[in-house]
Each structure stands twice: as C-alpha cells, then as structure tokens.
Amino acid sequence: MINYNFYNPTRLVFGENTIEKIGELIAQRGYRKILMIAGGGSIKKNGVYDAVVQSLTKNQVAWVECWGVQANPCLTKVREAIAIAKEEKVEAILAVGGGSVIDTTKATAAGVFAADIWKVFEREEKIINALPIFTVLTLSATASEMNCSAVITNEDEEKKYGTGHPLLYPAVSVIEPSAQNSLPWEQTVNGALDAMAHIMEFYFMGTIEETVLGVDEALLKSIIKAISRLKLKQDDSIARANLAWAITMGLNGISGAGLKGGDWACHDMSHSISSMYHSIAHGAALGVLFPAWMEYVCETNQHQFDRFAKGIFDCIDIEEGVIKFRNLIKSWQGCTTLSQLGVKEEDIPALAKMTVARGPIGRLQTLDEKDVENILRLAY
C-alpha cells in the first residue's frame, strides 16, 4: 500500500425512480439553462428521455440538445457541443447516456474554457475551468459518472487519449439501474468487461494490500455473479443494481486506493484497437486483451496472479485462471480472440506501433513495441 489521496465529491443518487429527480437536482443548485448531450436515440425508446425532459420542465430548467455521440466518442462531436454551449450560454451540462456521452460532456465542460480542447488531451494545455456536470447514466461500464477522467478519439489523427482533472467530477450522477434493462446483451457484457478491466489494472499491481485487494475481489465476483443472473433474466432488478454499483466502484477511487496508480497497458492497447476500428467496443477489446496480457506478464507478480486465480475462479494457478476467464467470457457470448473481434492480422504491427507512440506502456511490466506485438499475437 503506497501513499495516496482519496477525493471524490460526486453525489450519487442511486435507485429506482431517481431519473425523475434530475430536474430538481439541477434547479436546487441554481442552474436555469443547460446543454443536454446524448447518444444515438435509444433513450427516446426506453423512456429515459421523456423522464428527463418532464423533470427539467417541471423544475423550470431550460435546455438545448446535442445528439449523436457514438461509442469511442470523437473530437468532432466535442467541438460541436462546445460551440452550442458557448452560443447558448448554458450554465451546466447534462449527460444522458453511457461513458461515451459522459466523456463528451466532460470534454465539452472543460472545452468551453479552453483555447483548444484537443491540446488538453495532448497535454499541451491545462484545464482552467469547467461548467458543472450532471449525468443520468444509461450504461454501466466506464464509471465516468463518478470519476474525473475522460477519453476522446481524434478521428482525423487516429489518436485516442485521456485526460483528468478534479473539475471534471460530475456534481451529481443519477443511476437508475432498471434503465439498463433494455440494453442489447453485448453492451451489458462489454460494460462488465470494461469494469473488470479497471479493477484488474489496479489489482495486479498489488502485493499484500489486503484491504483494497479484498474489496477488488468482492467487486469482481459481484460483477460475475450479476452477469450470470442477467443472462437468465435481463430485467433482474437486483442483479442490475448490484452490477451498476460494482461497476461504478470499479473506477471511482475505491478499487485503486494505494495500488500505485494501476498498470493500464491493456487499456492502452484497447484504445489503439478502437481508434483504428471504430466499431470495436472498448470493453470487448479488453475482454480479449486481458487474458493474453496475463499470460505474458504473470511471472512479474506471480503471487498476485495466483491469488486472483484462487480468489476469483477457485483454481490453483493463473494458467488455469486464464482458461476459466476465457471460458467465462465465452459463456457470456463474448469474443476471446482479436480475429473474432474483426481485427486483421496484418494490422498488428501498426497497432503495436500506435500503442507505444508516446513511449513504452504498462507499469507492472514495461512493454515496448515488440512486447505489445507479442501480446496482440497471443490474443489473436
């Protein structure tokens, strides 16, 4: 356990019939005009949009809308939203969606005050201010609803970079788990895989940090159990709630306290894949990459990998653990190889090169271009 700061001022409003409170939560903080950012329109089908609009209207909060955020959210959309926010002089921004919508909202909130928001992601400019952020979560995956990070893809330059700043913590996030009942099954699974990856990025940096590691194991097991229940009944409200809370805790500071900031090599590889292949979901790529990464680096911290195998999959070592992990993903109808995901074998060298464009990746074991290529081939 190393020194760390824990700070997370986001207010979470969790449970049934909470979306209808969003207008009041915004109005009671004094904001009268907001920008609502959303995705492709699924919220118009499942009732979430209607509930939000009704609540805003009831609480006399005016709003303008920016639609069309896609998975692996793009800089172009951020620039569009910034222009609207400035033009309409909104006082706050409301994300209604999953991690992509929330990340777009964060980039927009800071972008209103930035000379060039992409320069922030390039680490050439600092965040100096941000509009207050509210979220109504419709897909549990990134935990962006309760952290201060955002990842945006610059589609012209094929770069997917992240940034973080305390000003990007949402002021309030509303999580109504049953709003996720109508998700396509693979989105539920990809969200779970994304969250498991967050937890594991921290977990494998551990040695004998019993407290945090025990909590992480509880979260991983809870996610696995919830997905198994949802496989049988997608509107199982208990499983939806447990899954949502475990996923949020996967990257809100709790899962990584004292764990050296995490490793993040798999995330870096996944970002390359989804910036080259826009249609490959981040979580799906992580589900393929993580077992391969485990095989490649496990000797660096053997004790911890064996602890994982025993604690999560009740088996004796990580070799067996990796097999069980892949079988679990298969049982969820997820992909376990890059070829299943649609990655072309001939793109692997370019993906490896892109992944280390800003230098070697990973912290448990530093990985250079050759290592990354090896892992991608293992995952292929």
Next chain:
Amino acid sequence: MINYNFYNPTRLVFGENTIEKIGELIAQRGYRKILMIAGGGSIKKNGVYDAVVQSLTKNQVAWVECWGVQANPCLTKVREAIAIAKEEKVEAILAVGGGSVIDTTKATAAGVFAADIWKVFEREEKIINALPIFTVLTLSATASEMNCSAVITNEDEEKKYGTGHPLLYPAVSVIEPSAQNSLPWEQTVNGALDAMAHIMEFYFMGTIEETVLGVDEALLKSIIKAISRLKLKQDDSIARANLAWAITMGLNGISGAGLKGGDWACHDMSHSISSMYHSIAHGAALGVLFPAWMEYVCETNQHQFDRFAKGIFDCIDIEEGVIKFRNLIKSWQGCTTLSQLGVKEEDIPALAKMTVARGPIGRLQTLDEKDVENILRLAY
C-alpha cells in the same frame, strides 16, 4: 438494495509522512488562524504534536490550542472549545486525535454558529453553518475522519446523543498509519471492534445485496487479519495501513450503501453503557454486545447471519459463528462479558430504561425495554 445517496467530499491524504503536510493543506485553502483540539497529551509523546506544529509554523498558520478531550467526549469540553473559537476568531478547526477529538471538533465547528449546540443533539435546533474541519488521525476506530457524524455525551444529564450534517464532513483528513504504532494494545483492538460493529450494523440489514455485502465481508476479514498481524508486531506498517483504511471505509458510506441505514441497536446500548460508565470504551462495549445481540435477533434474518458465519468465520451457522467471534475477541485479549467490563448486574434495568428513553431501538428487529434487558443479561 434500496435507493440511496452516496456523497462524501472529504479529501483523504493517506500514508507515511503525511502529517507533515497538514500546514500546507490548511494554508492552501486560505486559512491563517485555527483552533487545534487534542486529547490528553499522548501526541506530545509520539511526535505527532511536534510534526503538526512544525508544519503549521512552516506554512504560517497561527493556532490556539484546546486540550483534554477524553473518550466518550463531553459537552463541557465542546462548550469550552466553542468559547475559544469565538474569542480567538479562528477560521478553521484542526482535530489532532481519534474519534473523540474529531467529534468534539465537529460539535465545536457547528457550535460556533448555533444558539445552543446541545439543542442540536437533542434535535431541537438545526445546524446552519460550521467552520471548516481538518483532522490528523491518531486512532482508527470511528471513521469520524471521513463522515459527517458526531456523538457527544452530556455528562450532567447522562445522555450520549449523535448528530450529523453535510457541513460536518472534514475538508481534509490526514491518516499516517504508523502514528498508531505506539497505541496501547487495547485501544487498537477497541478501534477494530468499533469498526467491525459499524460494518455489521449495516451488514445484517442485507438480504442479497451482493456488491455491498461482499465489500463488507472483505473489510471485516481485512480488519481481523490486520489485528492478527499486529498482535505479533505492533509496528507492522502494512497491517497498520490495511487496518486504518478498512476502518475508515467501515463508516464513510461505502459499507452501508443500499443497506437501509443500518440497525444501530448495539450502538444505542453501547452509548448507554459508556454514558453511565465513562471509563468503558465504546469499542469494548460493542465487542461484548454484538455477539449477544446476534444470538437474540438472528432468526429475523437467518440467511444473512448464516452468510456472515460462513463468510467471516468459515463455519456452518450463526450459533457456531458467535462462539468463534467471542473466541476471536478473547484471542485479542478483549472482554466478552459485561461483568468483565465492570458493569454491575444491578444496573442492567436502568441501562435498559436509558437505552429506550427516546423510544424502541433497532431496525432489523425493533427492541423495547424488555428486549434490551434480555440482551444485556445475555451479554452479562
């Protein structure tokens, strides 16, 4: 899992050599004069006071001091501290101590703006404002360093009441686990028992909230493991750190999310005991009361009690679990009966009466005066 709000804005600065940062943490928030509240003087022996004073001086933060807070902190001391805070026009308050010192600090911070701070505890007056609160923790037990509650004893009226308000979240809490190396052994144990009780007050309200219950089990097991390590080596820095973090999470919102606000019957009984017997530590009383309460109420939520027995003590049912729990406390050299604590048998009826003075207690099973008397006799 029921609806809940999670909100905890306290910034935690955790790890080695963090106490020396307190002056900077206060100064960077713009406060130039503070009131330092402390206990009986142990911080002058273990170097904590010197580190704090050096840091305040270095960062040009002026301070006045209020000493002498005792276990089960008293209203008289709160009134004394309020008078100093007003007289000296301090801008913030710094607690250097354990839960008693922090609770005194919270009551003082709010008391500066209250007509009569005891009326707040009597629920006859509301908290309208509070001075900013900083803490340097020297005893992990109450988690007061990361929550918004305070418990104060009115010694004249023999009442021990709690209050809570978002303004009472510390702005910053510094936890340097090794500062606890020199604690008397029973204080380390009582702190652990207090934290286990916090977690269990929530846990036994659970049914199938896998996520929170799994986290709670991880925290309980981590506390048990850390105490077992510390029994062999009281300056085991890894165990101190794991213990401190688990205890803070025991009552910072994480352990109780979605668990109906907890039961708190054992806490109510413990408060009566320590308001009648000032020398009995809160944690020690809880260690005696909880197993007796479990025996008395376990049929109300049998499944959950058996889950506890299996998950924490690896045994088949709660009957065996209670035996193992008492044996564990004995192995820590703690008390397992009220008579060992020094409670007189003839005081039991008065204690029962005092406990239900504001009505029946408990939420898993509502307990009236007769029930409380039965539990106290079981614990005797």
